[in-house]
Amino acid sequence: MSGTAPTTPRVALVTGTTSGIGEAVVRHFCELGHQVLAVDFNPDGAEVAERAGAVFFQADLTDGEACKAAVAEAMRRFGRVDILVNNAGIQHVAPIEEFPEAKWRQIIDLMLTTPFLLTQAAWPSMRENGWGRVVNIASVHAQVASPGKSAYISAKHGMIGLTKTAALEGGAQGITANAICPAYVKTPLVDNQIADQAKLHGMEEQQVIEQIMLKNAAVKRLIEPAEVAELVAYLASDAAGAVTGSSWNIDLGWTAQ
């Protein structure tokens, strides 16, 4: 996709960039010639961003003021924000009965309120330039549920609603908004879950991957972060100008059944 047409260099703000999908998106955007502000609360993100050719901004995005500061930093450095990729996320697994309120609030803050606040803060720049792309990294768990992940699944389902609303409001202003819904991607977030589930079920890690994570998959493998980054780049491109309000599954066929 990204190799078929020249890419117009843009300014992108990407969240959750120290590892996993966000790191892959930053690397791919830099390869395409975009200027990137990589935002993460983990200071290790500075080196990761520098290696890719991006600028790092450290922020705990559960703080609304930090969200505004991140967009302000992109404006100060680059004078505009063209592309926003809402990617930062965490997971916590527990049954509803035992789910800690503080964890629920943290997950909803980071994975639903933060994308809203960043979209709101980046919107004026996109509107003024008549061009904008919001790409929300949702999940297969924005489409279906699994037990034990109430906060994550609620936030991700909410993200689809935010995506559709932004698409409707942005249509006349040259702003598109789309969501990507991956199944399990090979990242630290999933590595931790493999280890936790192996302990919980008394299984080998490979058994957790095959019998739990890939149970519903037609294609029996984990997804590479770079595969998600390719789709982000497409949705953030000029070529995707007619694509908005949609959810793109990269889910190994999980939701086909």
Ligand SMILES: NC(=O)c1ccc[n+]([C@@H]2O[C@H](COP(=O)([O-])OP(=O)(O)OC[C@H]3O[C@@H](n4cnc5c(N)ncnc54)[C@H](O)[C@@H]3O)[C@@H](O)[C@H]2O)c1
């Ligand atoms: N890995 C998967 O299987 C998978 C599947 C579907 C969706 N996703 C989604 O993709 C996104 C990225 O996940 P990943 O798997 O790459 O995980 P990851 O743990 O590798 O990356 C998450 C990033 O978010 C950052 N982050 C966490 N809390 C933050 C905060 N308060 N402020 C700023 N940054 C913060 C982390 O430091 C990290 O860099 C998440 O939204 C996740 O829900 C992942």
